[in-house]
Amino acid sequence: MKHGLKVVGLLCAMFATGAVWAQDDGDEAGAADVTHALSGRPWYVSGMFSYVDSDSDRGTKGGLGGIVSVGKKVTWGLTLELTGYYSVADAKHDGGSADLYAYGASALFFPSKTIPNAYGVVSLMKGHTSNLPGPRDSFASTVFDVGVGYLQPITTHMLLRAEARYRTDDKGATPTGAKSTTSNFAEGVYSVGLLFPFGGGATQAGSADEAATAVVDTESADDDNDGVSNDKDQCPGSPAGAVDENGCPTGDSSAATDGDSAAPAADDGAAPTDSSGDSGSATPCRTPDAGEQVDENGCAVDGAAPPQ
Numbered sequence: 001m002k003h004g005l006k007v008v009g010l011l012c013a014m015f016a017t018g019a020v021w022a023q024d025d026g027d028e029a030g031a032a033d034v035t036h037a038l039s040g041r042p043w044y045v046s047g048m049f050s051y052v053d054s055d056s057d058r059g060t061k062g063g064l065g066g067i068v069s070v071g072k073k074v075t076w077g078l079t080l081e082l083t084g085y086y087s088v089a090d091a092k093h094d095g096g097s098a099d100l101y102a103y104g105a106s107a108l109f110f111p112s113k114t115i116p117n118a119y120g121v122v123s124l125m126k127g128h129t130s131n132l133p134g135p136r137d138s139f140a141s142t143v144f145d146v147g148v149g150y151l152q153p154i155t156t157h158m159l160l161r162a163e164a165r166y167r168t169d170d171k172g173a174t175p176t177g178a179k180s181t182t183s184n185f186a187e188g189v190y191s192v193g194l195l196f197p198f199g200g201g202a203t204q205a206g207s208a209d210e211a212a213t214a215v216v217d218t219e220s221a222d223d224d225n226d227g228v229s230n231d232k233d234q235c236p237g238s239p240a241g242a243v244d245e246n247g248c249p250t251g252d253s254s255a256a257t258d259g260d261s262a263a264p265a266a267d268d269g270a271a272p273t274d275s276s277g278d279s280g281s282a283t284p285c286r287t288p289d290a291g292e293q294v295d296e297n298g299c300a301v302d303g304a305a306p307p308q
Contacts, residue, residue, distance in 0.1 A: 038151070038159075041197035042073045046161055048193025052087050052100075055169075055185035059133035060098050063089030067191055069106065079108040083123060091133045100169075102127035102143045117151040117159075127169060141171040151195060158196055165189040234297065235285050248285070 038044060045068075052063035065087025073079045084103035091097060104125030110116060123145035130138040147165030154160055170184040221230050226240045226247055233247035244250045288300035295301055 038073050038079070038197045041199045043199040044071050044073075044195050044197040045069070046071065046081075046193060046195040048161060048163065048191040050085065050087060050189055050191040052089065052167075053188040053190070054089050055187050058089070058098070058185055059093070060089035060091055063087040063098075063100065065100075067193070071106075071108070077110045079110070079119075081106045081108065083125070085125075094133060096131055096133070098132045099130045100127065102141075104143070106145070108149070117153070119149050119151070120147070121149055121163065121165065122146050123165075129169075129171070136171075139171050141169050144168045144170070145189070147189070157198075158194060161191075161193050161195040163189075163191045165191070234299075 047069075048067045050065045050067055052065065054060045054062055065085060067083060067085040069081045069083040071079050071081030082103075083106045084101070086099075086101040089098050089100070102125035104123060106121055106123040109120045109122075110118070111120065112118060123143070125143040125145070127141040127143040128139075129141060132138070145165040145167045147163055149161060149163035152160040152162075165188070167187045167189050168184055169187070172183060222228065222233075223230055224233070224237050224240070224247075226233070226238050226243050228243060228245065228247035230236070232245070235243070235246065235248035238247055238249055242250050285297065285299040286302070288294045288298075293301045
């Protein structure tokens, strides 16, 4: 019972602290992606130091050890991992020490997007104990863990991992331990360590990949800022100011006499002559010099004979 109460108390403290961490991280731009429990990466390795609050029936003091895991995020709210632990605990009376280890699988559940880095964990492992005080000093067992944890981003490639677990170690029907009156142990396990995610990261907004695939709207763009979009501007490069609907300067008395002229002429006497330009072309349109040939749009004809 006391182990269960300790785990529940630590659970409440971790969730409360996690909420504060989540708020603080919102003010730290670029530190890590705290909106996703594993920073958008599907794989990770993790190592933690552990303290085991040993069951009094074991006949040992509190144990020290570690947990190593390799995991993969399956969905946003579910991660699976292969895991194993080792711990050593000194005997209370005869001066020896017991060795405990186990290996198996765990599932991590991330239930809340409000606190995305808080999770619940369940584990099922095959355990082995040796040198335990009592009539059965060595035996195999089935180990079951249930608990809670929190991942606190330190960088995008490293997270602090903290857990509190309630562990049952069931060794079968034969009683064992210092008192030889029970067939299973119940213990609290408290762990802290580091988690290193790896693999493909989530693409962030504004990234190079997104920019490379961006579609540029060339039709509505206005490169010369004269108020006429590029697809309608027959006089590109005209300065901002008084331009007509074709993007050409207005009010110029030297404009070509052709009613469809899109560019002004530099001389009152210049009139449209034979054109070598494409009447459907929007660009280029060069303002003619005095006496220079112009096409039907009033644009200077490049390559025409010079005026006599």
